[in-house]
Amino acid sequence: MFAYGGKVLRINLSTGQITVKNLDExxxxxxxxxxxxxxxxxxxxxxxxxxxxxxxxxxxxxxGPLSGLFVPGAGKITFAAKSxxxxxxxxxxxxxxxAAEIKYAGYDVLIIEGKANRxxxxxxxxxxxxxxxxxxxxxxxAITTEKMLKDDLGDQFQMAVIGPAGENLIKFACISHDFGxxxxxxxxxxxxxxxxxxxxxxxGSKSLKIANPKLLKTLTGDIITQCQKHPALKLWLNQGTASxxxxxxxxxxxxxxxxxxxxxxxxKNISGDVMLKETIVTNKACFGCPMACGKYARTKKNNxxxxxxxxxxxxxxxxxxxxxxxxxxxxxxxxxLCDELGIDTISGGSVVAFAMECYEKGIIxxxxxxxxxxxxxxxxxxxxxxxxxxxxxxxxxxxxEGVKIASEKFGQGSDKFAMQxxxxxxSGYESRKAPAxxxxxxxxxxxxxxxxxxxxxxxxxxxxxxxxxxxxxxxxLQHIRPVxxxxxxxxxxxxxxxxxxxxxxxxxxxATGLNYSLDDLLKCSERVWNLSRLFLIRExxxxxxxxxxxxxxxxxxxxxxxxTRDSIAKKQDIDKLLDEYYRLRGWDENGKPTPAKLKELxxx
Amino acid sequence: xxxxxGGYGILKNYVGPxxxxxxxxxxxxxxxxxxxxEMGIPDGMVMLISVNDEQKNLDYVPQEGDEIKLVPPVxxx
Amino acid sequence: MYLTxxxxxxxxxxxxxxxxxLCHFDEANPKKAALAIDAKFPEPGTFHPRVCDQxxxxxxxxxxxxxxxxxxxxYIIDSEKCTxxxxxxxxxxxxxxxxxxxxxxxxxxxxxxxxxxVCSTRVLSIKE
Numbered sequence: 001m002f003a004y005g006g007k008v009l010r011i012n013l014s015t016g017q018i019t020v021k022n023l024d025e026x027x028x029x030x031x032x033x034x035x036x037x038x039x040x041x042x043x044x045x046x047x048x049x050x051x052x053x054x055x056x057x058x059x060x061x062x063x064g065p066l067s068g069l070f071v072p073g074a075g076k077i078t079f080a081a082k083s084x085x086x087x088x089x090x091x092x093x094x095x096x097x098x099a100a101e102i103k104y105a106g107y108d109v110l111i112i113e114g115k116a117n118r119x120x121x122x123x124x125x126x127x128x129x130x131x132x133x134x135x136x137x138x139x140x141x142a143i144t145t146e147k148m149l150k151d152d153l154g155d156q157f158q159m160a161v162i163g164p165a166g167e168n169l170i171k172f173a174c175i176s177h178d179f180g181x182x183x184x185x186x187x188x189x190x191x192x193x194x195x196x197x198x199x200x201x202x203x204g205s206k207s208l209k210i211a212n213p214k215l216l217k218t219l220t221g222d223i224i225t226q227c228q229k230h231p232a233l234k235l236w237l238n239q240g241t242a243s244x245x246x247x248x249x250x251x252x253x254x255x256x257x258x259x260x261x262x263x264x265x266x267x268k269n270i271s272g273d274v275m276l277k278e279t280i281v282t283n284k285a286c287f288g289c290p291m292a293c294g295k296y297a298r299t300k301k302n303n304x305x306x307x308x309x310x311x312x313x314x315x316x317x318x319x320x321x322x323x324x325x326x327x328x329x330x331x332x333x334x335x336x337l338c339d340e341l342g343i344d345t346i347s348g349g350s351v352v353a354f355a356m357e358c359y360e361k362g363i364i365x366x367x368x369x370x371x372x373x374x375x376x377x378x379x380x381x382x383x384x385x386x387x388x389x390x391x392x393x394x395x396x397x398x399x400x401e402g403v404k405i406a407s408e409k410f411g412q413g414s415d416k417f418a419m420q421x422x423x424x425x426x427s428g429y430e431s432r433k434a435p436a437x438x439x440x441x442x443x444x445x446x447x448x449x450x451x452x453x454x455x456x457x458x459x460x461x462x463x464x465x466x467x468x469x470x471x472x473x474x475x476x477l478q479h480i481r482p483v484x485x486x487x488x489x490x491x492x493x494x495x496x497x498x499x500x501x502x503x504x505x506x507x508x509x510x511a512t513g514l515n516y517s518l519d520d521l522l523k524c525s526e527r528v529w530n531l532s533r534l535f536l537i538r539e540x541x542x543x544x545x546x547x548x549x550x551x552x553x554x555x556x557x558x559x560x561x562x563x564t565r566d567s568i569a570k571k572q573d574i575d576k577l578l579d580e581y582y583r584l585r586g587w588d589e590n591g592k593p594t595p596a597k598l599k600e601l602x603x604x
Numbered sequence: 605x606x607x608x609x610g611g612y613g614i615l616k617n618y619v620g621p622x623x624x625x626x627x628x629x630x631x632x633x634x635x636x637x638x639x640x641x642e643m644g645i646p647d648g649m650v651m652l653i654s655v656n657d658e659q660k661n662l663d664y665v666p667q668e669g670d671e672i673k674l675v676p677p678v679x680x681x
Numbered sequence: 682m683y684l685t686x687x688x689x690x691x692x693x694x695x696x697x698x699x700x701x702x703l704c705h706f707d708e709a710n711p712k713k714a715a716l717a718i719d720a721k722f723p724e725p726g727t728f729h730p731r732v733c734d735q736x737x738x739x740x741x742x743x744x745x746x747x748x749x750x751x752x753x754x755x756y757i758i759d760s761e762k763c764t765x766x767x768x769x770x771x772x773x774x775x776x777x778x779x780x781x782x783x784x785x786x787x788x789x790x791x792x793x794x795x796x797x798x799v800c801s802t803r804v805l806s807i808k809e
Contacts, residue, residue, distance in 0.1 A: 003709070069709045070699040100695075104710060143723055155720070179722040205782065207710040210703070217703050221799065224696070228801045230612070231654035232675045237692075237802065243651075247677045251648050281726045283802070285694035290801040292692035296726040307723045454679045460648045461614055495679045498612040 002211040003065050003511040004028065005103040009129065011122060013195050014055060014114030018129050023108055028514075030602065032521070033064035035091050035485040036528050037109055038080035042089060043531055045111075048538050052084040052187075053169055053194040055115035061102070061160075061200070062109045064488020065512050068100030068208065068287065070220050072227060072499065073490030075099050075287030079160075082539070083186035084171045084194075085347070085402050086423040086447045089535040090186030093451070093485050094160075095286030095294075096178030098202065101158040105204030116196040121149075124202045125157075134198040138167065141340035142176040143308075149201055160200045163342020165390040166193035170400040172347030172425070176339060180284065180294055180309020184344035186424060186446050187402075211513030219510055223503050227290045230497045237283055239272030240293035241313035246271050248317065252564030253430045253437075253456060256321040257376050258353035259419050259553055262430035263562020266326025270316050274328045284309060289490060291497060299332040308336040311345070314450075317428030318349030323356060324376040337383060341390040347402065350425035351389065352382055354403045354418060363412045368395050416552035421448035422536075432554050433567035434459040436470040439577045442548045443474065445532040453477035454495070467573050471580035479525040486524060527601045530593050534603070537592060545578055545591050605630045607666045609639075611674040618645050622673050630666065637662040640674075651677040682753050683735040683808055684716070684790060690802040691728040693720055697796035697805060704795045705788075713781050715790040730804060733777040733790035739769035748789075755792045763787075 001023065010019045031040045038060040050056040059081045066074050077099035083090025102110065105126050112122070116131065119138035123130040137145045142163035149159050159177060166173035166189035173189030174182040183189075192198075210216055227233060235243050245267055248254040252262035268274070275295060284294030296309050311320065311331050319325050319334045338345045352374075358364045359374035366373070372384045388396030398406050403425055407418035419426045424447020431438035436455035441448040458473045459466075480501070484491040487508060493499045505516050516524075537543050555569045582589060586597030598604035610625030611618060620626045630639070636653060640662070652675035653660045666672065695718060698711035706713055719729040740748040740756050747762035748769060765785025770778045779788040797805045 070696070070703045072696075097695075100711070104712065147723060179726075205710070205712045207702075207706065207708040207713060207783065209708055213703055213707040217700065221700075224799050224801070230675075231657070231659075231673050232612070232652055232678070233801065234659075235652055235675075236678065241678065244678050247648070247651050282728065283692045284726075284728075285692035287694065288696055288699060289692075289694045290696065290799075292694060292802070294692075296722075298726065307726050450679075457614055457649065457676055460646050461617075463646075492679070495613070 002209050002513050003069060004033070005063070005106045005108040005208070007107045008109040008111065009107045009124070010111045010113065011129065011131065012113045013116040013120065013131060013197060016131055030524065030527060032486040032524050033067075033108060034062050034076070034078040034488050035080065035093070035482060036524060037062040038078050038091055039089060039528050039531050039535070041109070041111065042080060042082065043535050046082055050082065052082045052087060053190060055195070057082050057191055057194070059112040059188060059191055059195070060109060061112070063099040063102050064486055065508060067488030068103040069210070069511050070216060071288060071489060071507050071511070072220065072224060072493045073286065073289045074488060075289060076485065076488050076490050077102065078485055079175055079183040079188045081188050081191040083188070083446065084169070084190050085187040088422065088539045089532045090188060090446050091485075092175070092183035092185040092188055094175065094177060094181050094183040095289075095490060096181035097158045097287050098160060098177050099488055100287045101202050101204050103204065103208060104206050105202055106206050110200070112195065112197065115194065119196050119198055121197065121199040121201060124200070126204055126206060137198050139164065142342040143179060143340050145199060146176065146179060149199060153201055157201045157203045159202070162189045162192045162198060163340060163390070165342040166190055167198070168390060168392050168400070169193050170343065170390060170392070171402045172344045172351065173342050174344045176342060180296065180339070181286065182339070182344065184346060185449055189342055210511055212510045216507060216510040219503065219507055223499055224290050227493060227497045227499060232496055233291060236291045236293060236496055238276055240295045242272035242275055242295065242311065242316055244313045245316050248313070248429070250563065251456070251460065252559065252562040253434060254321045255317050255426075255428055255430050257324055258322055258350070258357045258417060259426070259430055260357070261560040261562055262432070262564045264321040264324065264326065266324070267321070269327050270311070270320040270331050278328055279332055281307070286490065289493075291493065293492060297332055299329050301329060301333045306333055306336045308332060308339055310335045314428045315345040315349070318346045318353070322349050322353040323382055325379055325382060326377060330379040334379060334382060337386055341386065343386065343390060346427045347425040348386065350419055351399050351403055351406070352385055354406065354414075355385055355399055357417060358410055358414055363410050363414050364395065370394050416556060419551050419553065421550060422547055424448050429456055430559065430564065431456075432559050432569050433464045433564040435467055435569070435573060435577055436474055438550055438554065438569060439470060439474045439581060440477070442550050442578070443478070443581060445529060445536070452481055454481070467576055471577055471584055474581065475584055478529060479522045482528060483521045483525045486528065487521075523601070527603065530598065530601055530603055533593055543590070543592070545589070548578055548591055549574065605633070605668045607668070607670045607672060609672050609674070611676070613676040615645070615649060615674045615676050618643060619674065625671065633665050635662065636660070636664050636666065636672070639666070649676055650674050682755065682792060684732040684792060684796075685734065685806055685808045686730040686732045686804050688727070688729045688804070690804045691718065691730050692802055693718055693728040696799045697730075700795050700799050704793060713779075713783065713788060715779065715788050716777060716796065717779070731775055731777050732805065734775065735790075735792070736774065738772050738774055739778060739789065742768045742772040744768060753792065756789065757791055758786060758789055760786045
């Protein structure tokens with residue numbers, strides 16, 4: 001098998017058993033890799049209804065066929081499990097060096113089962129695999145832990161670690177790697193914590209055979225030259241995703257004060273320009289990436305210097321706008337806090353913003369917060385509440401469950417502004433005047449995440465109030481973008497530098513010798529999309545189209561100010577979007593895939 | 605006055621890709637903002653403008669022979 | 682002629698390592714490349730590429746004279762003659778000769794220049 005590592009490594013933390021099996025060729029054919037492998041394995045192996053934080057849950061770590069190769073952006077790896085946030089299939093994609101390293105160790109997939117009886121970490125050095133004690137790392141911050149492990153094992157090892165939030169089973173705890181890359185979403189960090197697993201340390205030095213190395217070299221050489229000529233490369237190298245902050249505010253799509261508004265008056269103080277002037281130290285790339293969106297930064301606060309990668313756009317939106325933290329020093333520091341505690345900045349920002357609004361409205365008071373006066377824009381109360389969440393102290397224990405469950409506990413109508421779908425907090429785009437983007441959040445298979453279908457430019461291109469045709473575009477994107485998560489590459493070279501999609505099947509053929517057309521790849525992607533839907537149906541006690549509804553704020557409350565001021569989504573439009581979406585997908589009126597669709601995809 | 609206008613990503617649909625840019629005849633000088641508006645390119649679709657490989661903004665008034673490339677917004681992750 | 686690196690521009694993407702291995706061994710493995718990148722994180726947060734400056738120390742310490750200088754001033758290992766003793770690797774002042782378990786012959790920069798154009802921040806260049 002060319003380009004694949006060729007092996008699946010299974011580690012049972014309860015029994016200590018470690019097994020290695022060959023990668024199944026049928027799995028490769030139908031699911032390609034990465035997210036495809038993860039969805040299939042978890043669907044087949046997880047007992048329905050199991051506790052995501054119990055020992056029966058499994059974590060699948062999967063790279064793709066192009067991960068680690070001479071391919072632009074070939075550094076993406078998927079972490080997946082049954083999500084404690086959504087109680088359904090959850091995955092999160094991470095850049096950095098791990099996707100490459102795992103393949104050089106000879107594996108495409110790691111399956112982690114059971115629960116260690118004491119704090120442990122997994123040590124993988126090519127064929128040598130051990131479950132080691134992690135007592136000395138337990139309780140340490142994520143950045144600190146990674147540094148300690150590097151010091152102990154050597155720089156050649158790549159680590160995936162959790163911070164205190166993961167240890168304490170915070171439902172939006174992330175997995176951290178490479179001092180600034182995270183598998184942030186759906187709380188897989190808490191699943192690691194529930195298994196007493198502090199870290200995975202990995203080193204690989206084996207070679208991957210390439211079907212046609214000369215062709216791969218030519219194809220990629222040409223495509224990199226194209227990337228280098230693109231006028232956006234410079235902007236991208238200078239500011240990364242933070243370059244979108246200004247635009248997003250101009251469009252009124254910047255979540256502000258818990259999505260009360262789509263425009264943050266202080267946005268100019270947290271923009272990419274300001275970062276460039278004040279905080280950025282190094283442009284930091286993931287494996288094989290020509291555009292280096294990572295902005296490694298430094299800031300001084302309380303007489304201490306903090307180093308952190310970011311803030312990237314999502315952090316600027318969800319902490320900068322949504323919690324109204326309007327200066328770059330505080331925002332960078334907030335980013336560091338989240339990274340060290342091991343909290344996803346998207347959900348973390350949303351949860352704190354939700355708490356701030358609850359406090360402002362008197363739904364929670366000093367008595368609940370132990371005297372913390374939560375206030376939008378106030379970094380001190382942000383830090384205090386974030387630490388309470390990470391250690392599940394007082395009200396932190398409720399907020400640690402995410403906004404959905406917290407709003408159920410707080411009551412008093414707070415569910416209307418608990419900004420989530422399916423239990424996952426909405427990421428950084430206010431969508432009341434962007435029906436395609438809203439539909440993308442509503443229907444995203446892991447809960448409200450933007451990366452499956454970043455559709456807001458389509459809204460702007462064809463008309464922001466228009467409903468017709470939006471579902472079609474969302475579905476197209478939901479098939480295209482997850483292909484990248486399957487082949488183990490970053491999508492941003494395609495999105496931002498306009499790299500042709502046709503390159504990927506060509507590169508895949510040159511690397512693996514497997515011939516897929518672009519349509520074949522999209523078919524695999526549709527298969528995974530339907531499979532994750534089946535997972536959701538299987539895990540839902542009361543499945544129906546209500547699982548795809550946005551929070552009431554989107555259709556009951558107008559945007560407060562900025563360019564999208566007074567806009568609101570109409571309930572009948574939401575249903576119209578869903579009807580069209582289900583119909584085009586070959587699903588019934590309740591959002592269940594029809595037997596005909598499942599047969600077409602080989603899932604029945 | 606003639607200029608060449610090409611676009612990346614979604615903007616290709618309006619002005620063609622940079623390697624096959626659309627040639628536009630301008631009877632009089634006007635700003636890029638006006639030109640794009642007349643072509644029906646919505647506000648917010650253009651994030652970066654490169655004129656002969658130099659960055660410009662919407663107020664720029666094109667000159668004879670300019671090669672203009674339009675870049676749509678990035679995706680923020 | 683030799684390769685030089687402007688470390689301040691390096692983003693740590695490793696495309697140079699990937700293309701180096703692909704060109705010399707027809708396979709993928711950044712640990713089989715004739716250059717390396719040291720990542721200094723979390724502080725000070727910088728990347729430091731290590732590239733061969735063709736200083737010739739390797740040739741001077743080779744006990745079997747397996748390393749010789751070509752007309753461009755580039756030191757090349759004769760893999761037939763090399764016994765894999767590792768003296769050159771040990772002596773290399775910049776630590777840019779690499780041993781990999783696949784072969785006893787160390788990996789060394791032959792100045793093929795394939796790494797230069799793949800770097801989008803133009804870290805690498807040739808010095809005469």
